[in-house]
Amino acid sequence: MNRQDEKQKKEKSQSALNLALAAVAGQVGFVTLGIIAVALIGGLALDNQFGTKPMFTILLMIASVPVTVVLMFRIVRAATSQIKPSVNSETTTEENNRE
Numbered sequence: 001m002n003r004q005d006e007k008q009k010k011e012k013s014q015s016a017l018n019l020a021l022a023a024v025a026g027q028v029g030f031v032t033l034g035i036i037a038v039a040l041i042g043g044l045a046l047d048n049q050f051g052t053k054p055m056f057t058i059l060l061m062i063a064s065v066p067v068t069v070v071l072m073f074r075i076v077r078a079a080t081s082q083i084k085p086s087v088n089s090e091t092t093t094e095e096n097n098r099e
Contacts, residue, residue, distance in 0.1 A: 031075065038064075040057065046060075
């Protein structure tokens with residue numbers, strides 16, 4: 001009975017971790033999409049304003065890459081700092097290794 005409870009707790013914690021990772025991936029995806037959209041729309045608007053067809057669009061799209069990478073890093077770092085390792089999983093692993 002005790003092993004079943006431990007197994008259910010482990011499955012619940014794994015499920016919660018998977019949901020958290022999916023949420024982080026979703027956040028990163030939307031932030032990336034948003035930055036690219038702003039760079040594209042801004043570049044097209046500036047090109048239209050100044051009559052320089054692809055120049056500002058290309059420059060802003062290239063400039064959006066490092067901005068996206070930095071923001072992705074910050075989002076992932078903030079999310080991983082909130083993940084706390086389970087003490088029970090380490091204990092359970094040690095107990096299983098003894099047997």
